[in-house]
Amino acid sequence: MTTTQREPVTRVAVLIPTYNERDNLPGIVARVRANVPAADVFVLDDGSPDGTGQVADDLASADPQVHVVHRSAKEGLGKAYLAGFAIALERGYDAVVEMDADGSHLPEQLPSLLAALGEADLVIGARWVKGGEVRNWPVRRKVLSVGANLYTKVLLGMSVNDATAGYRVYRASALRAMGLQGVESQGYCFQIDLTLRAVRAGLTVVEVPITFVEREVGVSKMGQDIVREALTSVTRWGVEHRVGQLRSVAGRVRGSEPVGDRS
Numbered sequence: 001m002t003t004t005q006r007e008p009v010t011r012v013a014v015l016i017p018t019y020n021e022r023d024n025l026p027g028i029v030a031r032v033r034a035n036v037p038a039a040d041v042f043v044l045d046d047g048s049p050d051g052t053g054q055v056a057d058d059l060a061s062a063d064p065q066v067h068v069v070h071r072s073a074k075e076g077l078g079k080a081y082l083a084g085f086a087i088a089l090e091r092g093y094d095a096v097v098e099m100d101a102d103g104s105h106l107p108e109q110l111p112s113l114l115a116a117l118g119e120a121d122l123v124i125g126a127r128w129v130k131g132g133e134v135r136n137w138p139v140r141r142k143v144l145s146v147g148a149n150l151y152t153k154v155l156l157g158m159s160v161n162d163a164t165a166g167y168r169v170y171r172a173s174a175l176r177a178m179g180l181q182g183v184e185s186q187g188y189c190f191q192i193d194l195t196l197r198a199v200r201a202g203l204t205v206v207e208v209p210i211t212f213v214e215r216e217v218g219v220s221k222m223g224q225d226i227v228r229e230a231l232t233s234v235t236r237w238g239v240e241h242r243v244g245q246l247r248s249v250a251g252r253v254r255g256s257e258p259v260g261d262r263s
Protein backbone atom coordinates (compact mmCIF):
# COMPACT_ATOMS: atom_id res chain seq x y z
CA MET A 1 0.00 0.00 0.00
CA THR A 2 1.28 3.45 -0.85
CA THR A 3 0.91 6.25 1.64
CA THR A 4 0.42 9.72 0.30
CA GLN A 5 1.49 12.85 2.08
CA ARG A 6 -1.65 14.46 3.44
CA GLU A 7 -2.59 17.95 4.50
CA PRO A 8 -2.01 18.49 8.23
CA VAL A 9 -5.21 18.70 10.25
CA THR A 10 -5.49 21.74 12.46
CA ARG A 11 -9.17 22.62 12.76
CA VAL A 12 -11.18 19.78 14.30
CA ALA A 13 -14.95 19.72 14.94
CA VAL A 14 -16.24 17.10 17.37
CA LEU A 15 -19.91 16.36 16.72
CA ILE A 16 -21.90 14.94 19.62
CA PRO A 17 -25.53 14.05 18.82
CA THR A 18 -27.81 14.00 21.82
CA TYR A 19 -31.26 12.80 22.71
CA ASN A 20 -31.94 12.79 26.45
CA GLU A 21 -28.32 12.83 27.57
CA ARG A 22 -28.59 15.52 30.26
CA ASP A 23 -26.59 13.58 32.82
CA ASN A 24 -23.91 12.41 30.39
CA LEU A 25 -23.21 15.56 28.40
CA PRO A 26 -21.22 17.77 30.81
CA GLY A 27 -18.74 14.99 31.59
CA ILE A 28 -18.18 13.99 27.99
CA VAL A 29 -17.72 17.58 26.80
CA ALA A 30 -15.25 18.29 29.62
CA ARG A 31 -13.25 15.18 28.69
CA VAL A 32 -13.14 16.13 25.00
CA ARG A 33 -11.98 19.63 25.88
CA ALA A 34 -9.30 18.24 28.21
CA ASN A 35 -7.97 15.67 25.76
CA VAL A 36 -8.06 17.69 22.54
CA PRO A 37 -8.05 21.31 23.70
CA ALA A 38 -7.80 22.75 20.19
CA ALA A 39 -10.95 21.04 18.97
CA ASP A 40 -14.36 22.70 18.87
CA VAL A 41 -17.38 20.78 20.11
CA PHE A 42 -20.80 20.85 18.45
CA VAL A 43 -23.69 19.34 20.38
CA LEU A 44 -26.45 18.30 17.99
CA ASP A 45 -29.60 18.11 20.10
CA ASP A 46 -32.95 16.99 18.72
CA GLY A 47 -35.13 18.91 21.19
CA SER A 48 -34.51 16.43 24.03
CA PRO A 49 -37.47 16.47 26.43
CA ASP A 50 -35.11 16.04 29.41
CA GLY A 51 -33.54 19.47 28.87
CA THR A 52 -30.23 18.36 27.33
CA GLY A 53 -30.45 21.39 25.01
CA GLN A 54 -30.43 23.76 27.97
CA VAL A 55 -27.50 21.90 29.57
CA ALA A 56 -25.65 22.26 26.26
CA ASP A 57 -26.47 25.98 26.12
CA ASP A 58 -25.03 26.42 29.61
CA LEU A 59 -21.82 24.64 28.55
CA ALA A 60 -21.62 26.82 25.44
CA SER A 61 -22.03 30.05 27.35
CA ALA A 62 -19.16 29.04 29.64
CA ASP A 63 -16.83 27.97 26.81
CA PRO A 64 -16.49 29.63 23.39
CA GLN A 65 -15.29 26.34 21.88
CA VAL A 66 -18.60 24.63 22.62
CA HIS A 67 -21.50 25.18 20.21
CA VAL A 68 -25.05 23.90 20.15
CA VAL A 69 -27.21 23.04 17.17
CA HIS A 70 -30.85 22.88 18.25
CA ARG A 71 -32.98 20.77 16.01
CA SER A 72 -36.72 20.88 16.47
CA ALA A 73 -37.65 17.18 16.52
CA LYS A 74 -36.12 13.74 16.96
CA GLU A 75 -35.12 12.79 13.44
CA GLY A 76 -32.52 10.15 14.22
CA LEU A 77 -28.76 9.99 14.46
CA GLY A 78 -28.12 10.10 10.71
CA LYS A 79 -30.00 13.32 10.09
CA ALA A 80 -28.35 14.99 13.09
CA TYR A 81 -24.89 14.04 11.78
CA LEU A 82 -25.68 15.24 8.25
CA ALA A 83 -26.69 18.62 9.69
CA GLY A 84 -23.43 18.69 11.69
CA PHE A 85 -21.30 17.75 8.67
CA ALA A 86 -22.86 20.58 6.65
CA ILE A 87 -22.04 23.09 9.38
CA ALA A 88 -18.47 21.82 9.83
CA LEU A 89 -17.77 21.91 6.08
CA GLU A 90 -19.27 25.38 5.72
CA ARG A 91 -17.12 26.66 8.60
CA GLY A 92 -13.89 25.31 7.14
CA TYR A 93 -12.95 22.54 9.59
CA ASP A 94 -10.27 20.09 8.35
CA ALA A 95 -11.59 17.08 10.24
CA VAL A 96 -14.93 16.04 11.68
CA VAL A 97 -15.32 13.60 14.60
CA GLU A 98 -18.41 11.50 15.35
CA MET A 99 -18.80 10.71 19.06
CA ASP A 100 -21.68 9.42 21.19
CA ALA A 101 -22.64 11.39 24.29
CA ASP A 102 -23.15 8.35 26.49
CA GLY A 103 -19.51 7.66 27.38
CA SER A 104 -19.14 4.66 25.07
CA HIS A 105 -16.52 6.48 23.01
CA LEU A 106 -13.64 7.48 25.26
CA PRO A 107 -12.42 11.03 24.59
CA GLU A 108 -9.05 9.87 25.98
CA GLN A 109 -8.63 7.81 22.78
CA LEU A 110 -9.42 10.68 20.42
CA PRO A 111 -5.77 11.80 20.08
CA SER A 112 -4.84 8.38 18.69
CA LEU A 113 -7.72 8.50 16.19
CA LEU A 114 -6.65 11.96 15.06
CA ALA A 115 -3.03 10.85 14.75
CA ALA A 116 -4.08 8.05 12.39
CA LEU A 117 -5.66 10.66 10.12
CA GLY A 118 -2.11 11.45 8.99
CA GLU A 119 -2.39 8.49 6.63
CA ALA A 120 -6.13 8.16 6.21
CA ASP A 121 -9.25 9.86 4.92
CA LEU A 122 -11.49 8.08 7.38
CA VAL A 123 -10.38 6.69 10.74
CA ILE A 124 -12.72 4.22 12.44
CA GLY A 125 -12.40 3.55 16.16
CA ALA A 126 -12.83 -0.19 15.86
CA ARG A 127 -13.92 -2.77 18.42
CA TRP A 128 -13.62 -5.91 16.35
CA VAL A 129 -9.90 -5.69 15.52
CA LYS A 130 -6.79 -6.86 17.38
CA GLY A 131 -6.44 -4.66 20.47
CA GLY A 132 -10.08 -3.55 20.33
CA GLU A 133 -12.33 -4.18 23.33
CA VAL A 134 -15.97 -3.95 24.42
CA ARG A 135 -16.78 -3.49 28.10
CA ASN A 136 -20.06 -4.39 29.81
CA TRP A 137 -21.92 -5.80 26.84
CA PRO A 138 -23.96 -8.96 27.28
CA VAL A 139 -22.99 -11.83 24.98
CA ARG A 140 -26.16 -11.24 22.92
CA ARG A 141 -25.03 -7.69 21.96
CA LYS A 142 -21.55 -8.90 21.08
CA VAL A 143 -22.95 -11.65 18.88
CA LEU A 144 -25.27 -9.17 17.14
CA SER A 145 -22.47 -6.68 16.47
CA VAL A 146 -19.89 -9.26 15.33
CA GLY A 147 -22.52 -10.99 13.19
CA ALA A 148 -23.69 -7.72 11.61
CA ASN A 149 -20.12 -6.77 10.76
CA LEU A 150 -19.32 -10.17 9.30
CA TYR A 151 -22.48 -10.09 7.19
CA THR A 152 -21.62 -6.57 6.00
CA LYS A 153 -18.04 -7.47 5.20
CA VAL A 154 -18.91 -10.59 3.21
CA LEU A 155 -21.89 -9.13 1.36
CA LEU A 156 -20.35 -5.78 0.48
CA GLY A 157 -16.87 -7.11 -0.14
CA MET A 158 -15.23 -4.46 2.08
CA SER A 159 -12.07 -5.10 4.06
CA VAL A 160 -13.33 -3.00 6.99
CA ASN A 161 -13.88 -5.06 10.17
CA ASP A 162 -16.11 -2.68 12.15
CA ALA A 163 -18.27 -0.83 9.66
CA THR A 164 -21.04 -0.24 12.22
CA ALA A 165 -18.75 1.62 14.63
CA GLY A 166 -19.84 5.14 15.47
CA TYR A 167 -16.57 6.59 16.78
CA ARG A 168 -14.80 7.99 13.73
CA VAL A 169 -12.93 10.87 12.17
CA TYR A 170 -13.44 12.07 8.61
CA ARG A 171 -11.22 14.45 6.75
CA ALA A 172 -13.39 17.27 5.41
CA SER A 173 -12.05 16.43 1.95
CA ALA A 174 -13.34 12.87 2.39
CA LEU A 175 -16.85 14.02 3.27
CA ARG A 176 -16.83 16.19 0.16
CA ALA A 177 -15.54 13.35 -2.04
CA MET A 178 -18.01 10.79 -0.69
CA GLY A 179 -21.10 12.72 -1.72
CA LEU A 180 -23.64 12.83 1.08
CA GLN A 181 -26.64 13.52 -1.11
CA GLY A 182 -29.33 10.92 -0.79
CA VAL A 183 -28.09 9.45 2.52
CA GLU A 184 -31.30 8.33 4.21
CA SER A 185 -29.91 5.76 6.65
CA GLN A 186 -30.06 6.01 10.40
CA GLY A 187 -28.35 4.27 13.29
CA TYR A 188 -25.87 1.49 12.47
CA CYS A 189 -26.95 1.65 8.87
CA PHE A 190 -25.78 5.26 8.64
CA GLN A 191 -22.27 4.18 9.64
CA ILE A 192 -22.25 1.30 7.14
CA ASP A 193 -23.63 3.56 4.39
CA LEU A 194 -20.89 6.15 4.91
CA THR A 195 -18.17 3.49 5.12
CA LEU A 196 -19.33 2.05 1.82
CA ARG A 197 -19.39 5.50 0.23
CA ALA A 198 -15.83 6.13 1.46
CA VAL A 199 -14.57 2.79 0.09
CA ARG A 200 -16.35 3.27 -3.24
CA ALA A 201 -14.88 6.78 -3.53
CA GLY A 202 -11.42 5.17 -3.32
CA LEU A 203 -10.61 6.76 0.03
CA THR A 204 -8.23 5.27 2.58
CA VAL A 205 -9.98 3.83 5.63
CA VAL A 206 -7.87 2.98 8.68
CA GLU A 207 -9.16 1.15 11.76
CA VAL A 208 -7.67 2.04 15.15
CA PRO A 209 -8.48 -0.28 18.07
CA ILE A 210 -10.61 1.29 20.79
CA THR A 211 -12.15 0.30 24.08
CA PHE A 212 -15.90 0.69 23.81
CA VAL A 213 -17.69 1.09 27.14
CA GLU A 214 -21.44 0.49 27.36
CA ARG A 215 -23.42 3.44 28.68
CA GLU A 216 -23.95 3.57 32.46
CA VAL A 217 -26.48 6.39 32.56
CA GLY A 218 -29.54 7.08 30.41
CA VAL A 219 -31.47 4.98 27.94
CA SER A 220 -30.35 3.48 24.62
CA LYS A 221 -32.24 4.75 21.59
CA MET A 222 -31.28 1.84 19.41
CA GLY A 223 -34.27 -0.42 18.94
CA GLN A 224 -35.21 -3.32 16.70
CA ASP A 225 -36.19 -0.93 13.91
CA ILE A 226 -32.56 0.22 13.67
CA VAL A 227 -31.31 -3.38 13.44
CA ARG A 228 -33.97 -4.18 10.83
CA GLU A 229 -33.01 -1.12 8.77
CA ALA A 230 -29.36 -2.18 8.75
CA LEU A 231 -30.17 -5.76 7.78
CA THR A 232 -32.49 -4.73 4.94
CA SER A 233 -30.18 -2.09 3.49
CA VAL A 234 -27.00 -4.17 3.69
CA THR A 235 -28.78 -7.06 2.00
CA ARG A 236 -30.01 -4.75 -0.78
CA TRP A 237 -26.57 -3.11 -1.27
CA GLY A 238 -24.93 -6.54 -1.17
CA VAL A 239 -27.22 -7.99 -3.82
CA GLU A 240 -26.68 -4.89 -6.02
CA HIS A 241 -22.92 -5.24 -5.52
CA ARG A 242 -22.88 -8.95 -6.41
CA VAL A 243 -25.18 -8.46 -9.42
CA GLY A 244 -22.85 -5.67 -10.61
CA GLN A 245 -19.87 -8.03 -10.27
CA LEU A 246 -21.66 -10.77 -12.23
CA ARG A 247 -22.60 -8.30 -14.97
CA SER A 248 -19.02 -7.13 -15.36
CA VAL A 249 -17.71 -10.73 -15.45
CA ALA A 250 -20.38 -11.60 -18.06
CA GLY A 251 -19.42 -8.50 -20.06
CA ARG A 252 -15.74 -9.50 -20.02
CA VAL A 253 -16.55 -13.06 -21.09
CA ARG A 254 -18.71 -11.78 -23.98
CA GLY A 255 -15.97 -9.31 -24.97
CA SER A 256 -13.39 -12.12 -25.17
CA GLU A 257 -15.57 -14.53 -27.18
CA PRO A 258 -13.83 -15.48 -30.43
CA VAL A 259 -15.23 -13.72 -33.45
CA GLY A 260 -16.93 -16.21 -35.76
CA ASP A 261 -15.25 -17.41 -39.00
CA ARG A 262 -16.47 -15.05 -41.71
CA SER A 263 -14.57 -16.54 -44.58
Ligand SMILES: Nc1nc2c(ncn2[C@@H]2O[C@H](COP(=O)(O)OP(=O)(O)OP(=O)(O)O)[C@@H](O)[C@H]2O)c(=O)[nH]1
Pocket residue numbers: 016017018019020021044045046074075076077080099100101102104214215219220221222
Ligand atom coordinates in the same frame (compact mmCIF):
# COMPACT_ATOMS: atom_id res chain seq x y z
N1 LIG B 1 -29.62 14.28 17.85
C1 LIG B 1 -29.96 13.00 18.00
N2 LIG B 1 -29.14 12.18 18.71
C2 LIG B 1 -29.51 10.89 18.85
C3 LIG B 1 -30.70 10.35 18.31
N3 LIG B 1 -30.76 9.03 18.62
C4 LIG B 1 -29.64 8.76 19.35
N4 LIG B 1 -28.90 9.87 19.49
C5 LIG B 1 -27.61 10.02 20.17
O1 LIG B 1 -26.70 9.19 19.48
C6 LIG B 1 -25.77 8.60 20.36
C7 LIG B 1 -25.86 7.06 20.24
O2 LIG B 1 -27.14 6.63 20.68
P1 LIG B 1 -27.32 5.42 21.70
O3 LIG B 1 -28.74 5.39 22.17
O4 LIG B 1 -26.29 5.48 22.76
O5 LIG B 1 -27.11 4.24 20.73
P2 LIG B 1 -26.03 3.14 20.77
O6 LIG B 1 -24.79 3.68 21.39
O7 LIG B 1 -25.92 2.52 19.44
O8 LIG B 1 -26.78 2.11 21.70
P3 LIG B 1 -26.38 1.65 23.18
O9 LIG B 1 -25.11 0.91 23.04
O10 LIG B 1 -27.50 0.78 23.59
O11 LIG B 1 -26.23 2.87 24.02
C8 LIG B 1 -26.12 9.12 21.74
O12 LIG B 1 -25.32 10.24 22.01
C9 LIG B 1 -27.59 9.50 21.60
O13 LIG B 1 -28.00 10.50 22.51
C10 LIG B 1 -31.55 11.25 17.57
O14 LIG B 1 -32.60 10.90 17.06
N5 LIG B 1 -31.12 12.54 17.46
Ligand SMILES: [Mg+2]
Pocket residue numbers: 100102104215220
Ligand atom coordinates in the same frame (compact mmCIF):
# COMPACT_ATOMS: atom_id res chain seq x y z
MG1 LIG C 1 -24.66 4.18 23.20
